[in-house]
């Protein structure tokens with residue numbers, strides 16, 4: 001809750017007029033208890049979890065031929081009677097996680113992040129400050145999750161925790177959060193380690209959490225569309241890279257990265273993936289040569 005009763009008091013404390021975003025933030029949050037403001041992280045989860053997988057699902061329904069051309073495991077096609085029933089089915093799967101998020105997580109988050117200096121008042125962070133925070137949080141999360149993921153692929157980690165996430169050998173966007181409760185708790189630690197190290201405004205927390213959830217949904221969408229971020233950002237994980245991790249199965253020792261692939265390059269945990277890609281490329285070339293040869297022999301006849 002802000003210590004100002006009116007906008008004029010807030011502007012006097014700032015020593016300048018509020019920006020339109022700050023005026024909006026003041027109207028929305030000035031009288032709101034911090035506990036409720038922090039709980040918004042659950043709303044961020046619910047909205048992003050419900051919406052992020054939709055673009056791939058809509059394409060799958062409206063342009064199945066186009067979607068199938070870019071499907072990473074084209075042999076695995078789940079029954080899809082309609083967009084609505086498929087969506088409801090996926091949502092049922094993630095309800096368990098949603099309930100966990102709506103329950104203790106916001107409370108733990110609130111109690112913890114008060115200690116780490118999260119800001120809720122004015123001024124709002126600039127675009128530059130927000131961008132720098134997001135870069136730091138991404139790098140911290142990516143490095144920690146790489147090692148956490150490797151730990152989860154030890155015999156103990158896999159049998160006790162990570163096997164739930166690997167039930168999906170050909171994942172869809174909703175599989176991003178389909179995990180054991182202990183894994184979700186550990187992932188929450190890696191996601192919010194950055195904000196704990198470099199405190200920021202609560203709005204940056206929401207933005208960071210939303211971006212991370214969207215990235216996870218993209219990595220599990222099951223399609224390698226030409227417009228996906230992996231084609232635009234160097235070393236970005238993307239669906240093709242993470243889908244291979246699921247395809248290879250629980251005993252795999254490859255593709256552990258969560259946002260970027262550079263840790264897998266540095267620590268040599270992408271060798272079987274690179275070999276797989278080279279084999280696929282060779283097979284494609286052989287098929288093209290065979291196809292061209294058949295074409296020329298038909299012409300000669």
Ligand SMILES: [Zn+2]
Nearest residue numbers: 149153162245
């Ligand atoms: Zn795994």
Ligand SMILES: [Zn+2]
Nearest residue numbers: 165220242246
């Ligand atoms: Zn996964």
